[in-house]
Amino acid sequence: MKKLLYLPLIAVASTMSMTAADITSPDGNITVDMNVVDGVPLYSMEYKDKAVIKPSALGIELTDGDDLMNGFEIVNTSASSYDETWQPVWGESRDIRNRYNELLVELRQPSTERYMNIRFRVYDDGMGFRYEFPLQDNLVYFIVKAEHSQFAMTGDHTAWWIAGDYDTQEYSYTESRLSEIRPLLEASICDNVSQTLFSPTGVQTSLQMKTDDGLYINLHEAALVDYSCMHLNLDDKNMVFESWLTPDAVGNMAYLQAPAKTPWRTVMVSDDARDMLSSNLILNLNEPCRYSDTSWIKPVKYIGVWWEMIGHGKQWSYTFDLPSVKLDSLDYSKTKPHGQHPANNDNVKKYIDFAAEHGFDQVLVEGWNIGWEDWSGKWKDYVFDFQTPYPDFDIEELNRYARSKGVKLMMHHETSSSVRNYERHMQAAYDLMDKYGYNAVKSGYVGNIIPRGEHHYGQWMNNHYLYAVTEAAKHKIMVNAHEAVRPTGLCRTYPNLIGNESARGTEYESFAGNKPSHTTVLPFTRLQGGPMDYTPGIFEMNMKKVNPHSAGNVNSTLARQLALYVTMYSPLQMAADVPEVYNRFLDAFQFIKDVAVDWDESRYLEAEPGQYIVAARKAKGTDDWFIGCTAAENGHESELVLDFLDKGRKYEATIYADAPDAHYLDNPQAYTITKKKVTAKTKLKMKAAPGGGYAISVKPL
Structure with missing residues (x-):
């Protein structure tokens, strides 16, 4: 700074x-x-x-x-x-x-x-x-x-x-x-x-x-x-x-x-x-940056082995043969794999190939480490060691393969809220990341806290979250903590705190758990203290197509999913759906590839909490602008004035919009893509469908 x-x-x-x-x-x-x-x-x-x-x-x-x-x-x-x-x-x-x-x-x-x-x-x-x-x-x-x-x-x-x-x-x-x-x-x-x-x-x-x-x-x-x-x-x-x-x-x-x-x-x-x-x-109101060297802190656009478990119903675990797991006496060679474990070598390489082809920085892999058969809801102390991979996850080979493709793997540490256990293993876990070249970790705190009786948002836990961040900084590691206390601007002082969840995120979309108005409220509330790893980019809205046991639809149009990369600010943005789905919509996926994750300038063009947000941002170090609109159940009509563009300069706008008959409930994948020449004098009339939105990339000619 x-x-x-x-x-x-x-x-x-x-x-x-x-x-x-x-x-x-x-x-x-x-x-x-x-x-x-x-x-x-x-x-x-x-x-x-x-x-x-x-x-x-x-x-x-x-x-x-x-x-x-x-x-x-x-x-x-x-x-x-x-x-x-x-x-x-x-x-x-x-x-x-x-x-x-x-x-x-x-x-x-x-x-x-x-x-x-x-x-x-x-x-x-x-x-x-x-x-x-x-x-x-x-x-x-x-x-x-x-x-x-x-x-x-x-x-x-x-x-x-x-x-x-x-x-x-x-x-x-x-x-x-x-x-x-x-x-x-x-x-x-x-x-x-x-x-x-x-x-x-x-x-x-x-x-x-x-x-x-x-x-x-x-x-x-x-x-x-x-x-x-x-x-x-x-x-x-x-x-x-x-x-x-x-x-x-x-x-x-x-x-x-x-x-x-x-x-x-x-x-x-x-x-x-x-x-x-x-x-x-x-x-x-936060203190200036505490680090003298911040060159290792970089915004990240990533994909990952995650939505297969959240939305598609696959397993973090490796086998169904272990009703009880004790890590110090565990031998997976005596178990039968259940075949539903997506954190395996072939599948992870598929994600690495997709990331390399489309210019993504990292690939998150959840469920890579032993212990997921017996991890949540038991107030279990020694639940993970954060170091030992499952038999079908070759940590050395996969990191080598990722590096050969110009991609990094992102580490995952689910603590199961056994915080004493995480601190017990933290240094060894960070050392393992150093060994294989990881520079970012997604941590999680699902369940009741150990030490028992402490709460997620108490003084003791708040000190732990900051300890994890400052210890990670000694290893030049960025931290994205889920289920942690909601942010209060500490990312200014400790900018390797690159993201948090700390709210109801996209995972709830897998069972129709978020209202269409949700993303028109979060920037007014949760995002005031720092960016959220909301994990947008879901293109298959009918969850029953990918998981018959799912409760329903994602309450969003496809165009609105694109807009969230602009309206939900974060230097850590995930393309959360699976490669097979993105391959069906490569024309729309282009916006996710193009949109920046770091900005020189941001302007909020229209906003009303619970109804709509329209934001425009200029990508860091370029003259490219990106515009996004997220709307609630009533949709939104805009007349955008592009007077933030350089006067006297011509641009090409690529507009990803809801189709006229789009609706988050019954026609969410209906979208249009158009291109037009624009200047600082241009006015664009735009319409977001109910639960919809639009996304626009504006690049100088």
Whole structure:
């Protein structure tokens, strides 16, 4: 990362024994007020003279001794300004401006002589605040029982939400009024192998809302390090959200040692939905890159042995002869292969050949290692060793073959949530990757956590996820963690965290589990904190054709599957379907081959949460543009103005669109491909079918 412009911090105010202070955004549209009333810290927020957050209390409840919630006085305030432009290792834009005004409020609790600071950073598109605990005699080691950060809403807003859960985010989003969360929450829940709900009005961040007078508000957190993940619990009588942390095995929320700080609590606001999608507030609230050398971190477009198991019903395992597996006494030579194991030499070579032919970087192979016969749902400790391949997977030969074709294999580590076991084997597993030339790993955390009683989103696990990333960096390995805590912008600081799942992904499409509106909500919510490995590109929508036991259809048109490579930003993009299907649609598959995974510029042309998103992106280091539209059940009509193209220059647009009779339910594979000459003055009338979309590549002539 290169810092291009830096303005030093400038202190502008310092006052003893104040009771209030305020700060505005650089453009003057946002104002944050902070005061202490009867010893309780309160803040409020306005946007263009409209209230966004009504006066809301701040404080920390401790397990022992006096709480840090009241009895405070302001002893000092200081304000400063900051402006820089930095370049991410990969991202939606080549340059990101980080401009804010900052207010530091220093609080003292006279009865205990303890100190707590609250720091606000106010941007043009929102603000963040966090608690800070300076080095002091009377507060050194302390345990957080609860954090009571409030977000008092101004009305019964429309919200796009998923149920609060300590262990999974794999739920469909519900659109409702805040007052309807309680009656709708139970029906919004589907089964998962690990889930722990905590409240009839609890929801997860990032939470997207819209007010009746047209303000878009988003609540989330940034820089989640050494702390528990924050959920939101709603007092639906008063429309007040309060932070709700993930507990550990004994019920505590966080263990801190001063000097310490919490993650940022963030509020984004605008009267234009597109600003929600283009905001860099979460990234900017994270620390700069920690690595001096990032040359080994590269965006990846990949295919893989995965959808055969997810969608086609094949097996990760090798045999049906082993109802119980103990790795230290396992001999597969005494078992009969069941013949449904796609992670075998011949099949993997087929994928390698396909990747080489079509210019893909890597091939993911799941089910390559021993132990899959007995892995999930048993709270099993020693479940995988992450080193020993099945008899039909020649790890040395397959990596040699991949290299000969100019392709890499992508490693897969499913921990089965036995985190102690993963850390037991992690260094040897990374050493094995070094030996064979792997530079990326997809990890998974399916099931209940070991150590038993810990949750996926607690402080202990959040520290583990970051440990896995930083240890991987020592081996120049990129990490794509599934079932991990949802991202909070840490990919700025640790850019080898190249992707996460942490939401309901394409795998649920295999049994009609995602609503058509799903991909019109995720960029407003889950993607606010970092990219998602959504695994798009499914072309065969009728899952019963490939698996008679499947529940139904993929709720998308083929053209919309192409568009997701643009609307669902990620530097890690999978062509998730199988080669045999792509060979039937090579004309449409061309877009997946052409579309970039790293960008110089991104523009959101049209957006409304739950309805449609239209995005345009300029590929890194080129003059090529790609446009994508994803639409919900009602479809979408657009008139695109291509004024972002270079003036006076001619381009050729290849348009992949829904056919006039396309529909996600009964005609999803109906699409058209047309070419036309365009310029910066061109206007394109486009129509997305219900559950459909369109994708356009625009290249200079």
